Amino acid sequence: MTTQILLPVESDQLKKASLSNGEPAWLTESRVNALGLAAELDLPKLEKMKIERWNIQDFGALRQNRQEISQQLPESVASLVELGDQSNLIVQRNGDVVFSRISPELAAKGVIFTDLETAVRDHADLVKSYLHTAVKSDENRLTALHAALWNGGVFLYVPKNVVIETPLQSIFLLDDTTTVFSPHVLIVAESNSRVTYVDNYISGEFSDKIVHNGAAEVFVKSGAKVQFATIHELNENTTDLIYRRSVVENDGSIEWIIGEMNNGDSMSETLSVLKGNGSLSDAKVIAVGSGSQKLNLTTKAVHFGKSSDSQMITRAVMREKSTAIINGITKIEKGATKANGEQTEKVLMLSPKARGDANPILLIDEDDVTAGHAASVGQVNPEQIYYLMSRGISREVAERLVIYGFLAPVVSDIPLEQLQHQLQELIERKLGQ
Structure with missing residues (x-):
């Protein structure tokens, strides 16, 4: 009701x-x-x-x-x-x-x-x-x-x-x-x-x-x-x-x-x-959560056309007590033969109190298709930090490099230079760096 x-x-x-x-x-x-x-x-x-x-x-x-x-x-x-x-x-x-x-x-x-x-x-x-x-x-x-x-x-x-x-x-x-x-x-x-x-x-x-x-x-x-x-x-x-x-x-x-x-x-x-047949979607999403923020972000592609293609990349970095639910949904309808749908969702948590959940979902109603997904939720890889520090880089700089590399697939694609700089500054500000 x-x-x-x-x-x-x-x-x-x-x-x-x-x-x-x-x-x-x-x-x-x-x-x-x-x-x-x-x-x-x-x-x-x-x-x-x-x-x-x-x-x-x-x-x-x-x-x-x-x-x-x-x-x-x-x-x-x-x-x-x-x-x-x-x-x-x-x-x-x-x-x-x-x-x-x-x-x-x-x-x-x-x-x-x-x-x-x-x-x-x-x-x-x-x-x-x-x-x-x-x-x-x-x-x-x-x-x-x-x-x-x-x-x-x-x-x-x-x-x-x-x-x-x-x-x-x-x-x-x-x-x-x-x-x-x-x-x-x-x-x-x-x-x-x-x-x-x-x-x-x-x-x-x-x-x-x-x-x-x-x-x-x-x-x-x-x-x-x-x-x-x-x-x-x-x-x-x-x-x-x-x-x-x-x-x-x-x-x-x-x-x-x-x-x-x-x-x-x-x-x-x-x-x-x-x-349409041969239609294409490429979606790249990044998010940075801080404080007690709650984020619920969904990226979705629905295939009707033959030989249609969808790509999704979502990356979230979570600080403090923030929470992120990241959803990727690929739906391939009956008749959308030769369709291809690929998605990746990754959440990087910088605090033990931060929460992240990556939910890849494939809904396939056609046999002759290609589809795949990958998802991960975790903290900064200590082996990556160790490797960078072994090259003379401080821990703080090493962590920053790993985070920026994690978000780089989206930042580098911003089509306006001023906006790209702004996004970089926002990331630094939200990460407290």
Whole structure:
């Protein structure tokens, strides 16, 4: 039986806020319907964790009347932007756009890169056909609440045969807990296009609690290639909940590069639906836990297409009393012949009080496939430390080298140099080094 819950907003309030923000009628209806679902659906069931014990009540208030774009970068995000290149960048602060720019060259090719709230008005038919179709509002209470309350976010559309060489970047800044913080990222890459998208979630310091309930949907058409890199760096008072989904058609590919570097409790699910023949998914995830953090991170690939291929690597380093549940799920459906799915989950614990659990899961409904998994949970290998120390390296430096080597498969693949440096600094900070 579904437990009765107190929704963060009434239906009439939601409708009024949507109208005051100038949203089209179809979106207002979508929000109100999703809020109704939230009252009926259960919370998601997390592996070996009870999400109902987390802070999942403090969503903030609805924003009404969007603010004008100032085109001034906040100081707190300036270091995340490549110097001298702000041509393909969107910065949002508490859901409001403070900077938005796309190069004339890309705009002339038909590329759309704008905030999602503008896109639902200026490109309504395009957005409406994809929004909430990969992360569906009727999955659970969190996805329903996201569909009802989302604000901010990005819409990226790449036309057929357009190849974009430089990454497009967005930054989501949270420093006000009174407003809902729930960006939605929507990417559509048409046939034979190519694009790299990078985003960053950061927060200031505040004492109040807030929930980030976000979603990202990526649609990869035939022959298209999408690289999606993201770093989450939200503070200890923020509960981070996000669903990332991609739908990949014939010979398309999605590459996920994810840094889960929050200081608060975090739940994420990164799923690739390999719909087409020859489709490909490559997912790399790292996480560093500290304090009493709880992390529940799932990477998943579902194979429908013949000769589809999925690769997953997840690495977590846990300090102090933190806990991590790392799930890797490969599902190969009947008919997905010649499919290949490989996954590796590893958890490195730096404290006797830290806890880690790696759960590799293979669900195979077809005979003519290849699949494999590897998982390990343990402490720093003393033999590796001994070997390095025998070469004149101190124990502290030796341990640091082993940890960085453990995380290197993801850090080295970050497509923006500034973001790569930031991730390195975050790792050092979280490891107390």
